[in-house]
Amino acid sequence: MSIGIIGAGQLGRMMALAGYPLGLRFTFLDKSEDSPGAQVGDIVLGDFMQAEDIRRLAGQVELLTYDVENVPVEALEAAASGIPVHPGPAILGAAQDRLREKECFARHGIETAPYRSVDSLAELESAVKALGLPAMLKRRRMGYDGRGQQLIRSEAEIAKAWEGLSGAPLILEGFVDFEREVSLIGVRNRSGDTRFYPLSENRHEDGILRLSIAPAADPALQATAEKQLAALMEAHDYAGILTVEYFEKAGRLIANEMAPRVHNSGHWTIEGAATSQFENHLRGILDLPLGSTRPRGVSAMINCLGRMPALEGVIRHEDAHYHDYGKAPRPRRKLGHITVVRDDRASLDAVIDELLPLVKAAEQA
């Protein structure tokens, strides 16, 4: 079975590494012969924003999936008329647009921050009046890792935020004074079976994920989140991994965004769960029986940004697993991650306390 992956970043690379043992073959679509995916699979050189290039990839494989969220939905739909594309273009369209995403959450009774669509300075001003301050002004599309958004703390900052982001459709979101951020990763196969990983706690720095720890929540929160993902997946006849990121506040889950793909906050599952999110994504899109999502102890995933820490320094820590994506160093770029699996949270925290300074020292070197 040959799988085409639109985008050859680290997500596609880890998908291929998980899929080879299943006997699958992988062909990527991306611009560089030395992209993370191309280093471990075949590559069709092209632009994943271009329908024609997606069609070229589709002509060489039996099933399409993607590791990037900004693939044009129309191009995907055109390709899907020839071969299966999973997850389906419909939910991808919602995930690409913060307004449609929030409307989708609302349709399924999933709480979000209050929001207003903003297309002019006047709309922004009236939105600020309605939601109060502080509030987050965000581009509706193409934002990731904290880009394309601006916190407005006072009325004096409204004009500057507008200047910084206008020119594209915007959304103003009421500020959620959350206690922590968590995410749920679920998987569904085309037959409708579902599985869910334990909620992970996610800590961001400057808008970029730095640390995930899982399992990290009580059964009540887990049940609430699972019910919500199950409803989203059922409604979209979903296949593959779906991730929803939440703010947690006073025992409530407030959905922030969703990603119809494997997710950075699930990288711990490679060593920390019986079946990784990458393998389960493949099982889901191929309509195979889903694998156990049972955690092996408690895991932490630390993102390495800008510059990798030395391999030797990391793996001299018993139970530290090193993941280098094969990317060139560049400030704030996600180059790799480290996973640590331990039996208990206290000893896990002790290892994090050793590794995190080492990771940050490498970044600042």
Add this chain to the structure above:
Amino acid sequence: MSIGIIGAGQLGRMMALAGYPLGLRFTFLDKSEDSPGAQVGDIVLGDFMQAEDIRRLAGQVELLTYDVENVPVEALEAAASGIPVHPGPAILGAAQDRLREKECFARHGIETAPYRSVDSLAELESAVKALGLPAMLKRRRMGYDGRGQQLIRSEAEIAKAWEGLSGAPLILEGFVDFEREVSLIGVRNRSGDTRFYPLSENRHEDGILRLSIAPAADPALQATAEKQLAALMEAHDYAGILTVEYFEKAGRLIANEMAPRVHNSGHWTIEGAATSQFENHLRGILDLPLGSTRPRGVSAMINCLGRMPALEGVIRHEDAHYHDYGKAPRPRRKLGHITVVRDDRASLDAVIDELLPLVKAAEQA
């Protein structure tokens, strides 16, 4: 860091899949662009028995290792004058020749079956007199998976065994009426650190490994075997994974053969140990800190020969991991394996009882 792997079979393929997360690149030497290794890494087309082809590979990488045991030692030594080759050619030479192997074991006080070198029918007859019957007549070189050997049960079978195997140097080995077969897999890095996996129990069918279960021995046997491997590795300034296969009889370990490479009886370590034998082999040859060999519960590895069982039928068993090497079906050929990890031996045995018939049914289809 670019690693050259001589031979692009399943062992090299699994080595590459384990090494990509460490940021390593892999180039294989083998005859086919569709070999298991070439499907996941770069390939230099050539013959790993030819020194010139090994030199071509060596010219493209920074360090050489191998996934086949029959690489000509002289060719490897020639390549080693340019870049590091691990494990070192000296121990490979001993592992390639059953007579030198037994002499090597003897030098390190490791018990073997009694044996005699045989180069003529007269020598065979006198060896039979000395060792008694039954006895195993084997080619000294190039035998694997039960090929190139013949059991002699009575004097009447001596001439037939000689006819079947003569033309190459032979060895007669006293028959060991063992209770079971076990193997120890150890790893050493160039700095001299060592780690050992728990002994696995190995069951063969028609000379080919069918099933490995680990951990499978008491601490006393484990300690004995570790001491022996440590001595072998130390004496050869060894780097990488070394495997010794033993017969177990009345609480004694009788060494049968060694393999200076990752080993089929260690495939369970991918899911069943904190660090796989493939990653630890790479750590050893790169002189990196070695990874934990701690088992995760108890594991079974079932070899799939000739024809793979259907993916779906295998992975509907919770905890069954499927490994397809990407090889074309052929009778008795090792095409893949299945690993099952469970918390206790009784429930592991129950899963084996379900999967083994399924694997065999596929082979006979």
